[in-house]
Amino acid sequence: MNFFSEPLITGATVLLTDSRFVSQPQQSIFFAIKGERHDGHNFIEELYEKGVREFVVEKKAAKPDLNERFPEAKFWLVENGIRALQNLAANHRKKFNIPVIGITGSNGKTIVKEWLSALLAKDYTIIKSPRSYNSQIGVGLSVWQMNDSHTLGIFEAGISKSGEMENLEPIISPTIGIFTNIGSAHDEGFRSRKQKVTEKLRLFRRTKTLIYCKDYEEIDEEIKLLLKAVNPEIELIGWSKSQESPINVTFTKAATYTTLAINWNAEEYEFRIPFTDDASIENATHCVFAKLLLTPKGQDLSITEEALMALKPIAMRLELKQGINDCYLIDDTYNNDYAGLNMALNFMSQHHTKNNKVLIISDLLQSGLKEVDLYRSIAELIKGKQIDQMVGIGEDISRNSRFFDVEAVFFKSTEDFLEAYPINQLHDSLILVKGARKFAFEKIVDKLIQKVHGTVFEINLDALTHNLNFYRGKVGSDTKIMVMVKAYAYGSGSAEVASLLEYHRVNYLGVAYPDEGVTLRQNGIKLPIMVLNSQPETFSKLVEYDLEPEIYSFQIFRRFLDFIRSFPDSTFKIHIKLDTGMHRLGFEEQDIDKLIEQLAQNPAIKVASIFSHLVGADESEHNDFSKSQIERFKRMSDKIIQALPKGQAPLRHICNSAGIIRFPEAKFDMVRLGIGLYGVEATGIEQKSLQTVGTLKTIISQIKHLKKGETIGYSRKGVLEKDSRIATIAIGYADGFDRGFSKGVGEVLVNGVRCPVIGNVCMDMTMVDVTEARCEEGDEVIIFGKDLPIHELAASIGTIPYEILTGVSERVKRVFYKE
Known part of the structure; x- marks a missing residue:
């Protein structure tokens, strides 16, 4: 019998909700969720064939023949798949006693999260929501990534109707809260704006400290009336632009930056931020208070200002892009509500590069206002922002065209606009594209954005991560991974790729020459780096930049030993290359006794790894030879390891990308991932499992x-x-x-x-x-x-x-x- 009931207890490390993104099937548990558009139960067979063996299925949708069809699978029968995922994530959260920042509000959640992460990165190892994972599913998936290495969590929580925050609060369980602002987004899901504020405040019922702007009266009132009653011990950091407020902030705008003067706890602070639009100033102010709250005592606050001035706009929100016909484009097609429109127009007003300002706007959805009142307000707002031309798209805004006292045209749909509007006649303009997601304004942006000129090599980092995780799934968590980033990371850009790999915690990097390793160190890469080709004239760089050389001959070993005698109190890691059949570089079998003798005579040398290279792992015709190489490598490396002093346990590795696929039994302690990371599977066996990078x-x-x-x-x-x-x-x-x-x-x-x-x-x-x-x-x-x-x-x-x-x-x- 392979059916089980809650509580859900799993050894899986990967929570799957989308069958398209499986990369580590043996380590995954799939939550089959029956939604409005898709039923996850329809993908069980596909995932089973890919190797997934643990599934969460909903009782009302589970088919009676699951046992028979999938005999090796384990099924958890639950009432609701999303609730089961949330409960699992909430129990996972209880394992960690670290500060966690929970962020909610109508706008700015992702920006605040990303900026906070940048500001606090030097002081904490941070786990945060990926992108805008703030939904009923996304929050659980985000928190599930928390592990013992993290010292701070930053998570977003978004809700669209009453009751949803009750499910998210125990998952995030924030110790510090940030309520960014309140606007009209998702008003339709609540009886009133007041109720929406109340529902969002449920995230902070156990929070120790809450940061918010008191100038949002609806937020301030509900905090005093309701939150304090539920959580009387909460510390409130309610900042305001009013000088009468106990915590007041004064903003002084210059051409390219804004100065924040903060009065808080009898202390005065002053910082500069590289923004002048109201939306960014508000978001940055929330971040400043959180940074001050979490800054270790005695730390120089000039570091904080340096970090603040390094902040950049988040592309997924408001971003200025070069458009067609000498135009500039502000792409804000993420959502569309009144407050967001106001902020976007404020952002637009900061850019004076073009005289002609054009607004392309869709219907505003879920505003909670009567239609007439809504569009009258929008017309007044636009009039005050000196918009020269307007395009309204949608039946609602078209129906209320009479309110707009500006040069304007209206269309019932995006398709009508694309068919009839002379886009190419827009010249030398600043264009704001502001639309709700249902209007697919990305089609408009595609027409307005300037096409790429010249030759570019685009690197998809999501695909690279997928491929890394695919190979990780193949070798298992007990096997380490060295990624080869030689030759400019196979043309992809070594520092950028290495940075991503470090984020994903690979164990080693490999380069061909010391200069490549130096470049990585100069770009802040801290992972151990093995250098394949080192000559005596480059030994000083190895020491200066903490690079570990491959030792492949007695001559190069002797020269290295001569060099390190200048550092009598230091130890040095090396990687021993064995020639098992490539006949390019490396010690041969008859050299092993002499090599052991020299290692014993030089205690300053620590053998980090012993490795060799498979000659023909990508071709099946060489299987017998490859197997003989593996056996020879095992024999030679065993002899070296047995002779090393106790406490030295060098890693062994012989498998390259092709070897991982063809000879999984030879993974030893570590594998070397090369071209497979970039989406090329040399054996052809698993090419469909990789993504193009x-x-x-x-x-x-x-x-x-x-x-x-x-x-x-x-x-x-x-x-x-x-x-x-x-x-x-x-x-x-x-x-x-x-x-x-x-x-x-x-x-x-x-x-x-x-x-x-x-x-x-x-x-x-x-x-x-x-x-x-x-x-x-x-x-x-x-x-x-x-x-x-x-x-x-x-x-x-x-x-x-x-x-x-x-x-x-x-x-x-x-x-x-x-x-």
Whole structure:
């Protein structure tokens, strides 16, 4: 019998609610939640096939044949899947006695969370909500990530109707609270604004300290009437712009910054923040009070101001972007309520780069006001913000067009707008796009945003994380991971990738040369770093930057020993390379006795690891040889370890990315993850399990209509066999687009159509035949990515994906992003 009832007790480390994101099936428990759009119970079979063996199912939706269909699975029968997840997360939270900041309010939750994390990062190891995980499911998933290494938690809580905060409070259980503000968002889910404030305050019923702005009278009144009655011991930090308030803040705006003068607890503080809009000032003020509350006594507060001045806008909210026709765009398509509109317009007013101000706005949903009153208020607000042109989208705003005393046009839907409005006639304007999510204003933003010019290499950090977790799932939690970030992290950008890997707590990094390790250290990377190729002239860098050399020969070992004699009181970690069949670098089996003798004579040397390299793990035809390498490595390393002094327990590793897949029995203490991290599975066995990390893209610079018989490019190597459209794209062999792709060997992707290279690849440009593609000058061209896999490019010129990736020139701009 494999059915169990609550309380839910699981050894799983991963809580799954979305079947698309499974990466560690053996360590996962899936919560099958029956929602409005999807029923998680429909994905049990798919997840079972992927290796998931623990499921939470709802009694009303569980099918009677689960036992029979999935004999190895364990099922928890619950009344409600979301409640079960929340209860599990709440019990997990009880294990930790650390300060936790809980944030709620109508706007600014994510910004405050992210800014606080930046301000407190030097003093605490922080666990925080990812992005805007503040929902009934997201809060539980966020808190579940808390572990013993964390010394501070920062979590958001968002609610849309009465009763929801009751479920979130025990999960977050905040010791410090921040109530950012109150506005009209989700008013429809409550009887009144007062009730919404009351519901949000339930998050703080056991909180020790609450930070809020007293100038929101609805918040201040409910705190005094209700929260103090429930939580009489709570310390209230209610700041105000009023000089009569016990805790008052004065804001003095300059051109590019604002000075905050704070009077609190008979102390006066003054800080500068790099913002002048009201929304950012309010959010930053909340952060300043939290920072002061949590700053260790005696710490120099100038550090706080430095951190404050380093704060940046959060892109998911208000962000200024370059648009078409010399326009600038403020993309605020996240939500749309009156207070948010006011703040966005205030933000807009801070940017004087364009004389013509354009507002594109949707219906305001769930405002709680009568329609006539709402749009009359909006019209008055807009009139006071000197908007020159307005576009209203939605049936409600169109119905109330009479209130808007500004040059305006109205459309019933986003589709109507896109079809009829002359977007390309917008020139030299500052455009605010403000819409509720249901209106899909991202379609408008896509038309207004300036297309990328030039060649860029985009790195999807979410995909990279997915791939890391996939390999972690393969080797298990007891096996350490070294990630190779040599060759500019396979072309992806070493410091940026290394920073992400450090955040995800890999155990080691590997580089080819000391200079690569130095760059990582200079960028703040603290992980242990193994250097594959060190020469005597670089030994000083190894010591200065705490880098650990590979020792592969007696000569290099002797030279290193000579060097470290200048440091008689220090010990030095090394990594011993064994040659088990590669015959490139490393000690051979007949060298082991002599190596053991030299190690014994030099107690300053500590063997951090012993490793070797599989020659042909990516190809099954070499399986027997690979197995012989593994056996030889075990034999040689066993002999060394047995001879080492007690207390030395070097890590052993031989598996590369391909070896992890083909020879899981040889994972030893650690594996070396290389190209697999970047989405290339060399064996081909698990390629579908990985996600594409890098996309190399460029643009069409010019299109020519040429006749049959004309020639293209240097040496006239491209001869047209028919009338054709030929596009010149902004990439050449100096950027990493190999000359081997010339004369039809290579293809690029233009608006979904594969287009062949015509003639020879030039240094900075390439010509391609776009006769079959619908395109125009300025359009995007994919060189490789998800829909044009890098392994196909490599195969077409008889090379390997490693060479394509590492060949992307450093002059090509890298863009790192998260979905």
